[in-house]
Amino acid sequence: MKYLGMLFVLMLFVACNAPRVVYDYDKNMDFTTYKTYNFFPNIETGLSELDDKRLFRQTDSILQSRGFVRTATPDFYINVEVNAFEPDQNSAVGVGVGGGGRNVGGGISIGLPIGNTKLNQQLVFDFVDVRKDELYWQAVAEGYYKEKATPQERETYFRTVLLKVLEKYPPKR
Numbered sequence: 001m002k003y004l005g006m007l008f009v010l011m012l013f014v015a016c017n018a019p020r021v022v023y024d025y026d027k028n029m030d031f032t033t034y035k036t037y038n039f040f041p042n043i044e045t046g047l048s049e050l051d052d053k054r055l056f057r058q059t060d061s062i063l064q065s066r067g068f069v070r071t072a073t074p075d076f077y078i079n080v081e082v083n084a085f086e087p088d089q090n091s092a093v094g095v096g097v098g099g100g101g102r103n104v105g106g107g108i109s110i111g112l113p114i115g116n117t118k119l120n121q122q123l124v125f126d127f128v129d130v131r132k133d134e135l136y137w138q139a140v141a142e143g144y145y146k147e148k149a150t151p152q153e154r155e156t157y158f159r160t161v162l163l164k165v166l167e168k169y170p171p172k173r
Helices: 002-017 049-065 151-168
Strands: 020-025 036-039 076-085 092-101 104-113 119-129 134-145
Touching (some): 036 049, 119 151, 134 151
Parallel strands (some): 036 076
Antiparallel strands (some): 020 134, 076 119, 092 104, 119 134
């Protein structure tokens, strides 16, 4: 029973740190025609140059392991846009003072946020048909980003996000 409780806590911890991904795509597209890819020539992700390299390296690794080929004349371009933001604070301690009597009242209330501020990151992946110049698949991933991560932690972070993002590409009919 003790091990079952520890497993539950571990699963809860992993689930809370996993990126959340939302997918959208053109249901009329024939995804079997897309075999080659490349990144937009003037892509500006919003990341540092080193993180760009990590992101592109992980994307190449995953797509190439699935049979896609990166080429100068691709079937589709990949665009990535990254935004960082602080999520809303859901936890706060309220302190209040009040009084009243004989139809007279008053009060003071203060909300004190508790916990550390965390930085979340939103990564938007657009797959654009080169011939038609049309967006045909999109994934939006959102998750916790550790600002002071080591290079290895950053590599692992991007791999985790990309595995989740590309999990449903191409979509199953």
